Amino acid sequence: MRFSQRVVIVTGGAKGIGEGCSRVFAQEGGLVAILDRDLAAAERTAASLGENHLAIACDVSDEKQIASSVDAVVQRYGRIDCLINNAGIHPPDTPIHKMTPEEALSVIRVNFLSTYSMCYYALEHLKKTKGTIINVSSMTAALGQRNSTAYAASKGAQLSFTKSLALECADYGVRVNAILPSNVDTPLMRQWASSLSDPEAALQRIAALQPIGRMADVQEMGRVCLFLATEDSSFITGQGLHVDGGASLDY
Numbered sequence: 594m595r596f597s598q599r600v601v602i603v604t605g606g607a608k609g610i611g612e613g614c615s616r617v618f619a620q621e622g623g624l625v626a627i628l629d630r631d632l633a634a635a636e637r638t639a640a641s642l643g644e645n646h647l648a649i650a651c652d653v654s655d656e657k658q659i660a661s662s663v664d665a666v667v668q669r670y671g672r673i674d675c676l677i678n679n680a681g682i683h684p685p686d687t688p689i690h691k692m693t694p695e696e697a698l699s700v701i702r703v704n705f706l707s708t709y710s711m712c713y714y715a716l717e718h719l720k721k722t723k724g725t726i727i728n729v730s731s732m733t734a735a736l737g738q739r740n741s742t743a744y745a746a747s748k749g750a751q752l753s754f755t756k757s758l759a760l761e762c763a764d765y766g767v768r769v770n771a772i773l774p775s776n777v778d779t780p781l782m783r784q785w786a787s788s789l790s791d792p793e794a795a796l797q798r799i800a801a802l803q804p805i806g807r808m809a810d811v812q813e814m815g816r817v818c819l820f821l822a823t824e825d826s827s828f829i830t831g832q833g834l835h836v837d838g839g840a841s842l843d844y
């Protein structure tokens with residue numbers, strides 16, 4: 594039990610990578626607060642983790658909902674030990690001239706400003722527990738991605754924010770890190786594949802991008818987040834950890 598009786602907030606914790614994180618932290622004794630815009634899915638996932646976990650309806654693009662959700666978590670558990678900023682979207686491939694600045698801003702609002710706002714509201718509680726923040730960025734933050742300028746920029750913002758906030762938070766004993774996944778088998782990935790003419794071939798192509806020959810499983814992401822949330826990583830802060838099966842070596 595590496596997270597016993599400690600409290601983690603997972604945004605977008607109902608499905609995909611967030612669900613993987615929720616499951617791993619719950620297995621290690623953690624109390625999991627899932628903040629998700631899909632309340633029904635959040636409730637299903639929270640219930641499947643066992644007793645004492647929490648599902649809160651929260652659209653992370655809305656600052657008011659973020660503020661009240663953080664309050665609700667503290668009211669219920671009295672503390673926050675870890676914040677995982679995971680909720681995110683990936684629009685379909687779109688060249689820049691077909692995505693208006695307003696549309697780009699909406700991607701940045703969900704993928705990056707939510708991370709900023711969650712930290713803004715949760716930090717005072719994390720200072721009390723000398724907790725950790727983990728931002729789920731993407732390999733595209735470092736390498737870029739064709740026809741995904743707004744998405745990659747939002748993920749790059751999460752990464753530079755991670756480094757800067759780690760500097761600010763070092764004085765409080767709060768560590769801040771990011772993970773940079775390549776390709777993970779999630780509903781988002783399957784949704785993208787199903788928009789193409791041959792989804793199975795697309796998924797095989799994606800799997801082959803990793804030298805180890807497959808996509809990641811969501812719980813593999815959860816286990817890395819658990820490492821970053823515990824004393825096992827006590828000397829690591831401000832880092833963007835490539836969790837990519839070697840994909841960035843041979844991109």
Ligand SMILES: NC(=O)c1ccc[n+]([C@@H]2O[C@H](COP(=O)([O-])OP(=O)(O)OC[C@H]3O[C@@H](n4cnc5c(N)ncnc54)[C@H](O)[C@@H]3O)[C@@H](O)[C@H]2O)c1
Pocket residue numbers: 604605606607608609610611628629630631634651652653654679680681682683703704729730731732773774775776777778779780781782
């Ligand atoms: N799947 C991948 O290969 C991959 C690779 C790199 C980075 N990522 C990042 O990982 C994160 C999770 O991706 P995923 O593949 O698990 O996605 P997913 O779509 O499978 O799951 C995302 C979860 O977030 C929730 N969500 C989406 N928008 C929200 C909002 N505005 N407010 C609250 N909840 C919201 C959804 O309801 C869902 O439960 C994203 O930030 C994504 O950019 C994913």
